[in-house]
Structure formats: structure tokens, C-alpha cells
Amino acid sequence: MNAILRQTGHVRALAILVVTAVLSACSGGQTPPSGQASPALPGQGAPAAGGADQINGAGATFPYPIYSKWFSEYTKSHPDVRINYQSIGSGGGIRQLTAQTVFFGATDGPMTDEQLKSAPGPIVHLPTVLGAVVPVYNLPDVTGDLKFSGPLLADIYLGKVKKWNDPAIVKENAGVKLPASDIAVAHRSDGSGTTYIFVDYLSKVSPEFKQKVGVATSVNWPVGVGGKGNEGVAGVVKQTPGSIGYVELIYALQNNIAFGAVKNKAGAYLKASLESVTAAAAASAASMPADFRVSITDADGKDAYPISSYTWLLLYESPTDKAKGKKMVEFVRWAITDGEAYAKDLGYAALPDSVVKLEQDALGKIEVQ
Amino acid sequence: MTFLCALSVVVALIPLAFILFFVLHQGVPALNWAFFTEMPRPVGETGGGMANAIVGTGILIGLAALVAVPIGVTCGVYITEFKTSRLSPAVRFAADILNGVPSIVIGVFAYAIAVLPFRRFSALAGGVALGVMMIPIIVRTTEELLALVPSSLREGALALGATRARAVATVILPAALPGIVTGVLVALARVAGETAPLLFTAFNNRFFSTSLDQPIGSLTVQIFTYAISPYEDWHRQAWAGATVLIAAVLLFSLLARAVTRRLERMHHG
Amino acid sequence: MALSPTGRRRAGWADPLFRVGTGAVAVLVIAIVVGILAVLVNDSMLSVRKFGLSFWRTRVWDPVAGDFGALPFIWGTLYSSVLALLIAMPVALGIAIFLSELCPRWMRQPLAFLTELLAAIPSIVYGLWGIFVLAPAVRTLQVHTPDALRGTPFFSGPPLGVGMLAAALILAVMVIPFTATVAREILKAVPVSQREAAYALGATRWEAIRLAVHYGRIGILGAVMLGFGRALGETMAVTMVIGNNPQVALSLFAPQHTMAAVIANEFTEAADALYLNALVEIGLVLFLITVVINGLSRFLIWRMVRVRPARVVAPVKVPLAA
Secondary structure (H helix, E strand, O other), X not given: OHHHHHHHHHHHHHHHHHHHHHHXXXXXXXXXXXXXXXXXXXXXXXXXXXXXXXXXXXXXXOOHHHHHHHHHHHHHHOOOOEEEEEEOOHXXXXXXXXXXXXXXXXXXXXXXXXXXXXXXXXXXXXXXXXXXXXXXXXXXXXXXXXEEOHHHHHXXXXXXXXXXXOHHHHHHOXXXXXXXXXXXXXEEOOOOHHHHHHHHHHHHHOHHHHHHOOOOOOOOOOOOEXXXXXXXXXXXXXXXXXXXXXXXXXXXXXXOOOEOEEXXXXXXXXXXXXXXXXXXXXXXXXXXXXXXXOOOOOOOOXXXXXXXXXXXXXXXXXXXXXXXXXXXXXXXXXXXXXXXXXXXXXXXXXXXXXXXXHHHHHXXXXXXX | OHHHHHHHHHHHHHHHHHHHHHHHHHHHHHOOHHHHHOOEOOOOOOOEOXXXXXXXXHHHHHHHXXXXXXXXXXXXXXXXXXXXXOHHHHHHHHHHHHHHOOHHHHHHHHHHHHHOOOOOOOHHHHHHHHHHHHXXXXXXXXXXXXXXXXXXXXXXXXXXXXXXXXXXXXXXXXXXXXXXXXXXXXXXXXXXXXXXXXXXXXXXXXXXXXXXXXXXXXXXXXXXXXXXXXXXXXXXXXXXXHHHHHXXXXXXXXXXXXXXXXXXXXXXX | OOEOOOOOEOOOOHHHHHHHHHHHHHHHHHXXXXXXXXXXXXXXXXXXXXXXXXXXXXXXXXXOOOEEOOHHHHHHXXXXXXXXXXXXXXXXXXXXXXXXXXOOHHHHHHHHHHHHHHHHOOHHHHXXXXXXXXXXXXXXHHHOOOHHHHOOOOOOOOOOOOOHHHHHHHHHHHHHHXXXXXXXXXXXXXXXXXXXXXXXXXXXXXXXXXXHHHXXXXXXXXXXXXXXXXXXXXXXXXXXXXXXXXXXOOOOOOOXXXXXXXXXXXXXXXXXXXXXXXXXXXXXXXHHHHHHHHHHHHHHHHHHHHOOHHHHOOOOOOOOOO
């Protein structure tokens, strides 16, 4: 029996470990296990346990760089507001918000009428920044930027243009030596607002694309490799010579991936930039609809970058947790005023002033009292 | 033919060992104090660490053990003590099926029962998912070990007037305990490395959190998120995370082995 | 009947309570399995009703049009797993034979330990290695494929690195240690009497090994099928190297998709009910396939273990001492 007891030394050690882990977990959490939100505790200070103060959100990878910067900066000045955002794609943001497993969502493809109808309550779209989707490619031997037209991009993604030295590409890029290799096409494997923006544009410039593929956050791609998130597509393009993909501008800039110029409606070839994206928004700013759901791809104007878009935060008009709702509303107010200063460094364009004003009014309508 | 067999060892084990060394080679230089103590930094900033993810994995497997050990051991006890009942083969069959269910399907199941009804991703849901995966391993281990206990011990206890429950609790289980602990350790090592079921139960959390009803970070999900990104610094941290994970699995395996060896010596010595 | 220390007959509620109590927990385990099936069936009803049996043979996966079919995923899962097994089987068997028969005693423990450790490495680590080492290596291989082969349907397509070949290789790598360990256990279970009998009749070492393998062939088949079952359900490592493109393609270089990978990628974001139901239905298909395969393999192993030694001695032509 003593021998057996000696063996159980291991057991006791393990038991102590497990019990300690669980006890520390229970004591660490401030929220009572029933899940009811307890009244917010005054400024708890940084690495303390998570709890009722944490606001969970999910959605688009398109604005993830600026959002993660915002949430980090905002917590510095408001330590009692901790926003946990997971970039799982716009489709995910819409779905989890509708299922109410997260408090707010984020998307670059506005919710459709059916999606809004199937939500348990009215949802408000709140634009935050403007961004651009750029065609990235990996051609180590090509110097200088490639030029693409909308229909050409559509044909590449339809699988009709298969090689880099196809006459269609050569036509747009006179004087550039293009290799005879196959084009390795990359797209999103998850439900994505970036996809939405891209296919929205392609469907506007190519009736065949519109008919064969269509517009949504998740489409039936005729060709190509799927990467998860903007990060995934950027990763695929970076690792695969001869590939082409589409990502938000900042992902191309931060990873030093070459991206091309796109021909806009007025016929000018433009690379995405703060100026060209702002110009794209300016045209429609005056006629912004009340629910902020608008598409600005293929905009008019010779300075407008054709694959630009707003990106939105999604909130319930009357959230169940009023305290959290109030915190989010305050955050959004900060974001569209002070927060816009960070946008520039990360390659996002600030909202037009007229839009900011409309949004402040809309924020007032969210029921947080 | 000996040559072929030796060749297969060379062809297979050596490259597999190479994978192990490659991961360590990439990961060990990336380990630093910051990795173990800091939270992830926003996109674009280098540095930061996986402190929250490491703690998260610890909490998740602790929860899983809490769910799986009582259920698994009790179930194993039932199968052994009441071998002849009609329920026994059915339970054993069910445990075998459960063992083969792909982890992603367990994730879907846990999402349906532990996330949707409560409208939140949580560490508890993740613990439930991992616990369900651990149950069949523990059932099987318990069953095998209880069968190894000499029947003389059981008969002796019953002859002395103990109830069945008492006999099991005070005599039979303690005799089998080291082996059961081994089984638990092996099961813990297995679920510590799971990613798929956590994707939609525990979700992820960039803050340090220990509350059970909030999303929680985990080493595996964090490695996955970093691995598919384009940022070099995140890749570096992914390797470091993988190294920590392997170290944990190695630790559990060695511990399990040590316990088994002492058990063998005890029975044969 | 239990007696208390005073000799009185104790009320007999303790034992029945014990039985009921532990029995309830046992029923709980059964309930969990039934629950999984129930959740899968319930949450896929919309899709099952809309597509019926044609779901299993439709190639289209179109969330925009609301048209879903599981064929590309079933294809990808089976193709990658079968390929992985073809690669892994001889290697795993070779390792098992080496470890149980040929290995010098001093090497046995460390090698066995190494094999078990490799079986325990989490799949995310293999996936990490897959993205950064395997896929680029496969890509280099693709670039250097001779044009003659390029024309065949098995090797066509742009050199992406990620694709069916990378997925099959990583699955093989993951399945080998596990299958080798189980096969080794099977070989260890071959009664010593069998081998001694063979040697007594003058068999060479290799003939004795062949005999042992033949004796355990059913169990070894079971081990292989267990490995197959593992490969079918593997999620993370595969999704990181297979390319995530739902197409039915013969080419080893083409990016494809598997059932587990599509669920992992699209589950959190299927924004409408039909899409979600279609994904859960794929989970149901995966569940059913793995249950069948695992059930079959366990049955085979069980059969081998319970069969009496005398019955299965194969009529191996053992030559008299030469």
C-alpha cells in the first residue's frame, strides 16, 4: 500500500496543478458565472483579468490594421474599455453579430436587405474609414508598376487570361518584358468584404463576370487558390512567384508587395493612394444615403481610384447591454474625429466631413439610455 | 529486406525528426522574456508576445480535464464493474465512435450547445469541446487499467464488507491510479495541440483574460493566425509558439512515461 | 449482502445507487455521441431538404447563388487521404517491422519513443512546417517537372506549391508515426509460439517475419485503416497547404479542398441559413464516413486479437533447412 501511495505523489502534484489553475481562473474573472453583465468596475488598470468590461467584436480583415491601432490607443486613454476584435472576415462579422455572439461587427460589404431582415433587431452601419483594394502580384523580374484595366482583371479572375505574356496584359503594359509563365491566381477562402469590394467593381466593368460570378462576400471563384483573410492572400502572393491577388492597400505596403495601377472610369491609370481614394468618395459624399450603405467603386472623376470603398462598423440600434453600447458609441465618436489622424499613416483615407456630420447624428439615435 | 526496413526508418523517421529540429531551430531563437510575458501588439508593430495565449491554453486544458476526468473515469468504472450489463458494450462502442470523430465536427457540436444558447464565445465552450475529445481516451485507459487490477483485491475488499462503491473508491481506483494519470496526461497532451475545435468556441482574445465566460486566446489558434499572415515578425512568433507547444507535449509524454515505468517496476519488482 | 460492523444487515441501497450513478454517467457518454449526430442532422435540415441526395454529387459550391454540393470536398478528402496512405503504408509497416524484429536492442527504446513523440506533435506545428518548408519545396519540384509529365492530367497546372501533392505529403508525414506505433503493437501481439514454431521448422529470419506479418495481417489492415480515419478528419495542416479551392481535379498540382478544411474556413461566416446548413451537412457526411471507417478498422483489429492462434497459421511454404 505504501508503494501505491508513493506513486500517487505524481497524482497529487497534478491534482494541485489542475485545481490551482481552475481556482485562479474562477477568482480572476470578475463576471459572475451566470453571464449577466455586472456594473462596470471603475478603471481596473491594464493587465488585470478580463470581464464585463470587455467588448467583443468580429469582422473584416480589410480595416484590421487601423482598428487594432485604434483599439490599442483608445484603451491607453480609456483603460476601462477593452475591445477584443477578431478579424475573421466580413461575412463572419455579419453572421456572428446576427447570432449575437459578438457585440459589434465590421464589414466592407454592406449588409443586404435579406441579411438585415433576418437579424433580431435593426442594425446600424457606421462608416469608419476609406480604403482601397489593390491588385498585388509577385513578378521578381519585372521592374516598374504594371497597369491593369477592369475588364482585364475580370478576365484573369475568370480564368480567360492564363499567362503573364497574354496579349491583353502586354497591351496595357507596352515596353514591359513579361514572362511566359502561368498566372497563379489568389483569392479569399473566407467570407470577405474585400472580396465584396473587388467583385463589386469587376461586376460593374465586366458583364460576363457579373453573370458568371456575381457579387457577395463569398463567391464561386472559377480559378485560383484561397487564402484566409487579407493576411492569407498577401501571404500566398508573397510566397508564390507568378501570382496575383487582391488585398487592402496597407497589406501591400506593409509587406512590400508590388501592386499595380488600375484604369478608372475616366481612362486614367491610377495607383491607390490617399488622394485617389478620397477623390473616389468625394463624388458621392453629397448624396450619401441615410443608412450609409453605398458603393463607390468605379467612381466618376479623373482622380478617383476605381476600387475604393467605405468600411463600416455594425451595431444594433438598441443593444441589449446599454452600458457597452454607450462605450461603443463614445468610441466611434472618438474614431471618426481624433482617430482619423492614425488612418493616414496606415494608408486609409479619412471620412469626408459631410459624412462625419451625418454619422454623429446617426450615433445619437442608438439607444444607450 | 533488412536494408529496405532500415531504409524506411531512414526515409521516415529521420525526416520527421528533421521537422522537429527545424521547428526548434526556428523557434528557440525567437523565445525571449517578452514572448512569455507580453500581449500581442497591434498590426504593424513588432515585438509583443503570447502570454495570454499560453495562459489560455493552460486554462482550456484544465477545464477539459475537469470535464473529462470525472466523466471518463466513472464511465470506465461502470464498464469494468458491470461488464455483463447490456449498457457496457453500448458505452464502449459509443466511446470508440467518439474517439474517431474529427475535431472540427466536435467544434461544430460545441458551437451548437455551448456557444449559441449563451450567445457568446467562451473559454468554457472551448473547455467543453476539448473535454469531449478527451473522454474516450480516459474511458479506454481507465477500463484497461481497472481490468489489470488483480481480482483478489476486489474480492478482498468486498469480503471485508465494503460496498461496491467503497471498494472501487478506496482499493481498486488507487491501485490503478498511476496508469489512469498516465492516460490523463496523454489525453491532455493531445488536446493541448488542438486548433480546429477552438476556432468557433473559445474564439480568440488579444487581451489577458482568465474569465471563463469570455473568449480566450490559445497557443494553437494564435500560431495559426500568425502563420497565415504576411508579417515576418508574426511568423517568428509562430515558430516560438510552436516550440513552446512541442515542449509542453514533450513534458507530458515524459511525465506519462515516467509514471508508466514506475508502475511497471512496482508490479514486476 | 453487506454487513455493518455491528453485524446488522445494512440497507441495500449503496450498491444499487452506485450502479445507477455510474450508469448515468455511462449513458451520458452515449448521449454525447447521439447528441453530436442530432446536432449535425438538425442543423443541416434546410440543406438536406433542398438538395437531397444530389448534394453528394454536385460539384458547385456557390454561396452567391445558394447552390451547394459536397462532391469537391468529398473528392479532395478521399484523394488526399488515399494518396497519403499509399505513401505511408509501406513506410509505416517498414518501421513497425524494424522496431519489433530487426532493431538492435539498445536502439529500440529511443526509436520507439521518437516514433511516439512524432505521433504526438500537434497538427498545427506540421501545418506551420508545411507552409514554410513543404509548400515551397513542392513548388520547386513543380517548376522542375519535365514538360513531358506536365502535359499529363496528373501534373498540369501552374506551380503554386500548395495543392493536392503538398496535402498528401503532409498527411502521410502525420499518419506514419501513428500507424507505425499501432502496427508495432499488432506485431508484438503475435504469439512467441508462432515464431518459435517457424524457427523450429527451419525458417530463415525473413520467413519468420513474413509469417508474423501474415498472422497479423488483419490487425495491420486495421492499423492502416485507423491511420486512414485520422487522415480523413485532419483539418489544420491540410487547410494550410491544400489551396482551398473547391474543384474536382486529377492534377496533383491543383489546389483543392477537403470537408474538414471548408468547415474550418467558412463556418464562422456563413451568413445565411442555407449556407450554414450546407456546411453542417458536410460535417455530417464527414462524421458518417469517419464512423464507418473507424468502426471497420476496430472490428478488424478486434477480430485479429480474439482469433485463436491455431486457426490462423498460414500455409506458408517453410522450406526444410537448406
